[in-house]
Amino acid sequence: MLGTTEKLKGLAQAANAAHLSASTHWEKLSGGRTNHVYLGHFPNMKMVFKFFDKNRSNPLFSNDIDDEKNVLIALSGTGLSPPFRGRFETDDGPCLVYDFIAGEISSKATSQMIAGLAHLHTHTPTDGLRQVSGAPEAIFTQGLAFLEGDRSQRAKYLRAHVPNVPNLASVYGCFLHGDPTPANTINTDIGVTFVDWQCPAVGDPVHDLSIALSGAMHFIYGATALDTHEIDALLAAYGDEKITDRFKALAPLYRWRMACYCQWKARRGEADYATAGAIEFS
DSSP states (O other): OOOTTSOHHHHHHHHHHTTOOOOSEEEEOSOOSSSEEEEEEETTEEEEEEEOOGGGOOSSSOOOHHHHHHHHHHTTTSSSSOOEEEEEEETTEEEEEEEOOOSBOOSSOOHHHHHHHHHHHTSOOOTTOEEEOOOHHHHHHHHHHHTTTOOSHHHHHHHHOOOOOOOOOOOOOEEEOSOOOGGGEEEETTEEEEOOOSSOEEEOHHHHHHHHTOHHHHHHTTOOOOOHHHHHHHHHHHOOHHHHHHHHHHHHHHHHHHHHHHHHHHHTTOTHHHHHHHHHOO
């Protein structure tokens, strides 16, 4: 049972707007670090109700309910996202409703997950998504922005150890999930379904790969970082050497930026990101 502090009124309003019968019971789902997510048990079905916190958006991971809504509609029938049921305003804030997907959530990235990303990257992006550049200069600039005003020893270390990578031109136009961690990937009998689409983008596929394979993101969600052999096996599952060779060339800079992001998060009170940043880049 949910406590009195949960979004009981908003849940009832969203369920009613979605023309669902009364829920037999509600369950708060664990794992979400940005928004509040609940599972509604209804006769013959389960539905996910996601309430958005506008204050949780940041430059690396945006948090936009309408972007997620548009992606779920655009990917309808592909299996890459859960079926969309509606977007509703409630007294507890905006709520997105979609079908619950039964399956297994892996603790670490899998070949099936990386192959799913490769499949996603072949789809035409929905209109209006943010643009993500994979140019080294853009990655470097964003990393430095996360360190702005930080006079700590960790920030000093990061500023002094920017990796030197080839100046490769950015790849544009790919449909990106934006946050493809193992925790946001459900393995089913017919493939993978990605959830938590609040920060999709258009841009370089290496952006998604860098997050999917990130040691910091694995740590944040309770797993150990991937070793070199595991990463090589996963990149083989992507199936496009042009992209995976690009990832290998730029990976040190992506890891550095992720470490800068982790430092930024740690300064804002999320202490586990300090350890995550050290795992990502030291």
